[in-house]
Structure formats: structure tokens, C-alpha cells
Amino acid sequence: MDANCFYDQMANDSISSCPTASEMSVDDHSENGTEVESKKLPSSRYKGVVPQPNGRWGAQIYEKHQRVWLGTFTEEEEAAKVYDIAALRFRGQNAITNFQTSSESDDDYIEKMFLSSHSKAEIVDMLRKHTYQLELEQSKQNYACYGIGNSQGFSDLFGSNPFQETALEFLFDKVLTPSDVGKLNRMVIPKQQAEKHFALSSDIASKGVLLNFEDNTGKVWRLRYCYWGSSQSYVLTKGWSRFVKEKSLKAGDSVSFWRSNIGPNSRFFIDSKPQQQQNGSGFEEMQSQEEVGLLNPDDRSGGVRLFGVNILEKPNNLNCR
DNA sequence: TTTTGTGTTGAA
DNA sequence: TCAACACAAAAG
Numbered sequence: 001m002d003a004n005c006f007y008d009q010m011a012n013d014s015i016s017s018c019p020t021a022s023e024m025s026v027d028d029h030s031e032n033g034t035e036v037e038s039k040k041l042p043s044s045r046y047k048g049v050v051p052q053p054n055g056r057w058g059a060q061i062y063e064k065h066q067r068v069w070l071g072t073f074t075e076e077e078e079a080a081k082v083y084d085i086a087a088l089r090f091r092g093q094n095a096i097t098n099f100q101t102s103s104e105s106d107d108d109y110i111e112k113m114f115l116s117s118h119s120k121a122e123i124v125d126m127l128r129k130h131t132y133q134l135e136l137e138q139s140k141q142n143y144a145c146y147g148i149g150n151s152q153g154f155s156d157l158f159g160s161n162p163f164q165e166t167a168l169e170f171l172f173d174k175v176l177t178p179s180d181v182g183k184l185n186r187m188v189i190p191k192q193q194a195e196k197h198f199a200l201s202s203d204i205a206s207k208g209v210l211l212n213f214e215d216n217t218g219k220v221w222r223l224r225y226c227y228w229g230s231s232q233s234y235v236l237t238k239g240w241s242r243f244v245k246e247k248s249l250k251a252g253d254s255v256s257f258w259r260s261n262i263g264p265n266s267r268f269f270i271d272s273k274p275q276q277q278q279n280g281s282g283f284e285e286m287q288s289q290e291e292v293g294l295l296n297p298d299d300r301s302g303g304v305r306l307f308g309v310n311i312l313e314k315p316n317n318l319n320c321r
Numbered sequence: 322t323t324t325t326g327t328g329t330t331g332a333a
Numbered sequence: 334t335c336a337a338c339a340c341a342a343a344a345g
Contacts (some may be wrong), residue, residue: 040337040338041337041338043336043337044336047335047336048335048336049336050335050336050337050338051336051337052324052325052326053323053324053325053338053339053340054323054324054325056324056325058325058326060326060335060336061334061335062334062335063334065334067326067327067328067334067335069325069326069327071325071326072324072325072326
């Protein structure tokens with residue numbers, strides 16, 4: 001493509017993407033395009049932005065001695081903004097960017113969370129496909145649906161989890177064994193899960209604690225949770241047999257544990273599912289959140305699901321009511 | 322045929 | 334790390 005074609009394309013694409021006079025070499029004005037220098041592409045005034053032969057602009061960022069291509073864009077400024085987004089994700093809040101990016105507004109805070117909750121590859125993929133803004137907006141809408149619902153700005157909540165009123169966190173599943181639904185009147189909680197989600201201090205471990213679990217009907221089940229030293233296992237005891245009976249649980253069925261909030265006001269939830277039926281007695285509130293992306297039923301790795309991704313590690317503290 | 326984005330190089 | 338340049342690969 002010669003210079004004339006190049007600038008024709010520039011004119012078609014966007015007025016604002018045309019080079020300034022200072023960026024255009026004298027030879028660019030030649031009519032016949034025979035000058036060698038006329039093919040020289042205009043440099044971008046933005047970091048991470050490179051000109052393309054067709055007059056568009058490419059965005060790229062470097063990491064570990066390798067270029068990461070961020071896509072091509074009609075507008076030079078658009079490419080610059082894309083670089084900024086990548087820079088924030090790759091290099092953090094202190095990254096040098098083309099435009100002012102840091103503020104304490106709610107939107108900016110959501111975007112920070114959005115960025116940090118997606119892998120670099122995911123962000124790059126969005127940028128290259130030009131879907132970043134769309135996905136970000138969808139995340140904001142998800143937040144609006146399940147937000148705190150008061151007038152308090154996010155910035156007021158820095159230092160704590162601003163989404164704690166909204167997050168419903170999947171803890172773990174347990175496929176019930178015959179003994180879990182038998183006459184022992186107890187359910188063994190896998191040690192790894194127990195120590196992770198229901199950690200007890202040693203002094204109260206043997207004594208046990210009463211935990212409240214809400215089921216899908218809103219009914220609260222008060223279950224005794226303790227550690228049995230004899231079998232070195234964590235168990236739900238008092239109240240469990242009644243739960244089994246009322247839910248008609250059998251071996252092979254499963255129970256799921258969830259929690260909402262992080263901190264002193266944590267609430268636990270319990271849900272049961274028949275062995276063969278995966279979509280039967282779903283937790284209505286949880287399902288509705290899954291539908292909007294707050295929770296991902298396919299990804300039960302344990303993190304809080306926000307903006308369609310997991311963003312928080314599970315806390316290790318136990319909160320009894 | 323047009324556009325994207327990679328290979329490569331040299332500067333900072 | 335970064336941008337410039339050339340050009341092969343991919344897309345239309």
C-alpha cells in the first residue's frame with residue numbers, strides 16, 4: 001500500500017486518527033508517491049500504540065521480553081486506552097498509562113475489581129475482540145442487581161470487602177455415605193473442608209458449637225458441629241438426623257454448603273440434592289445469582305463469584321451465631 | 322485483496 | 334521495554 005492509499009484509508013476511517021502536520025513528513029504530500037520516505041508510517045503519540053499500514057492503530061504491551069498483541073483499532077486514542085487497560089492489569093495501579101486512570105469513583109473501583117478478577121489472558125482476549133467494555137458494563141449491571149443497595153459509595157468501604165452484602169460463596173459438596181444417613185445421627189465433614197471453612201480453635205473443638213444453616217425454604221437448621229478426637233473427624237451431630245429425615249436423604253445424595261458475607265455477620269446455607277437429579281432441589285436464591293453470573297455452578301473452586309468470575313479466596317475463620 | 326499481528330532489529 | 338519496519342498469515 002502506498003502513501004496515497006494509506007491516507008485515503010485514514011480519511012475514511014476517522015478524522016481524529018489522521019496524523020497531525022508535525023507527524024506527517026514533507027514527502028507525504030508528494031502526488032506521485034515515488035518518494036521512499038512517503039511510506040513512513042506516522043508514529044503514535046501514545047505509549048503502546050503502533051501504526052498499521054492501513055491507517056489503523058495497533059496496541060501492544062511487553063512482558064517478560066515478549067510482545068503481547070492487544071489488537072488493532074481505528075482510533076489512535078482507542079488503542080491507547082486499550083494499552084492503558086492492559087498496563088493496569090499487567091503492571092498494577094502504578095502502571096504508567098496514556099490517560100488518567102486512577103480515581104475513587106464507584107465505576108473505577110468496579111473496574112479495578114473486574115481487572116483483578118480476570119486473568120491477563122482473559123483481559124487480552126477481551127481487548128483484542130473489542131468486548132472489554134461490554135463485559136465490564138455487564139459486570140456493573142450485575143453489581144447493580146445485587147449491590148449493597150444503599151447510597152454508600154464504594155470508596156467508603158475500602159479496606160473491607162465492598163461486596164460482602166452481595167456475595168454468596170460456595171463452600172463444598174458432600175456426597176452422603178450410608179453412615180451419614182444411618183443411625184449414627186451424624187455427618188462427617190471431610191477434614192480438609194472442615195478445617196478450611198469451619199475451623200475451630202482447639203479448646204472449643206471438643207466441646208462443639210451450634211451453627212445455623214438456612215435451607216432453600218428459608219428454614220433454619222441449628223446443627224451441632226464438633227470434632228471427635230476418637231475418630232479424628234469433624235462431624236455435624238445434634239440436629240442432623242432431623243435434617244436427614246425431613247429431606248428424605250439417602251446414601252449417595254449430596255449436601256452443599258454455602259455462606260454469605262465475610263466477617264462477623266456470616267450466614268451459612270445448606271442445600272441437598274438427590275443422587276440422580278442434578279437440577280432438582282436447587283437453592284432458589286443461589287440459582288438466581290448463578291443466572292446473573294454472581295455464582296458459577298460449574299466452578300466450585302470456592303471463590304466468591306462476582307462479575308462472572310471468582311474474585312475472593314475463602315476466609316478461614318468460623319463464625320457461629 | 323485487505324488486514325492482522327508476528328519476526329526482527331535497534332534504541333533507550 | 335519499546336517502537337519501527339517488513340512481511341507472512343489470516344480473514345474477508
